[in-house]
Amino acid sequence: MDKNAIENSINVYIKENSNFDTHRDYLGLSKISGCPAAVYDEFKNGSSASEQIYRMSYAGYEQERLIFDMLNKLGYARFPNNYCREVVATFDKRLRGHIDGETYDGNLLEIKSVSNAKFQTIRSNKMALRNHYIQVQLYMLYGGYTEAWIVYRCRDTYEHFVVRIFFDRNQAMAAEYKAKRILEAIDKNERPACECGHCR
Numbered sequence: 001m002d003k004n005a006i007e008n009s010i011n012v013y014i015k016e017n018s019n020f021d022t023h024r025d026y027l028g029l030s031k032i033s034g035c036p037a038a039v040y041d042e043f044k045n046g047s048s049a050s051e052q053i054y055r056m057s058y059a060g061y062e063q064e065r066l067i068f069d070m071l072n073k074l075g076y077a078r079f080p081n082n083y084c085r086e087v088v089a090t091f092d093k094r095l096r097g098h099i100d101g102e103t104y105d106g107n108l109l110e111i112k113s114v115s116n117a118k119f120q121t122i123r124s125n126k127m128a129l130r131n132h133y134i135q136v137q138l139y140m141l142y143g144g145y146t147e148a149w150i151v152y153r154c155r156d157t158y159e160h161f162v163v164r165i166f167f168d169r170n171q172a173m174a175a176e177y178k179a180k181r182i183l184e185a186i187d188k189n190e191r192p193a194c195e196c197g198h199c200r
Helices: 003-016 036-045 051-073 116-125 130-143 169-188
Strands: 086-088 095-098 101-103 108-114 147-154 160-166
Touching (some): 051 108, 051 147, 108 130, 116 160
Antiparallel strands (some): 086 095, 147 160
């Protein structure tokens, strides 16, 4: 046994099993709430990946699996009846996302593991984070759901907080309009204006 060999093997394993894509050929529904310029850049140029990013991605998916298994054993979570976890926009197949599961009564289930700071914000406000709210609105729009449940886990303390969200067509259509503008910019090779103030 060699210390360095073990550590290197762990790092390689995490990278290979992180599910982090440096370049996707589609626009993820979870990205739509972001800055249009940043979303455009990521679609066109891909994402740079560091060891930290691979670790965070691995940790996120690992937490998702653990939480889903727990909820399944408790009788709250299942995979969709048709086992299809992908939802696709009706107007453009490049706009799509993957749901985490469903509740046993057929509603959308989304699982998020977050930092302690974000968890405290969520619990204090009793609301989902804005980007997660927009994400599930689009999932409901294209998946045919009328309500969603987001189960938040604090990665530091393993505390949980659950948020119930109802479908809001106005919010969903506003997000869809934004997605259409980004896809149109991609097709025209015209980078949209930055809205976050941090894009180069």
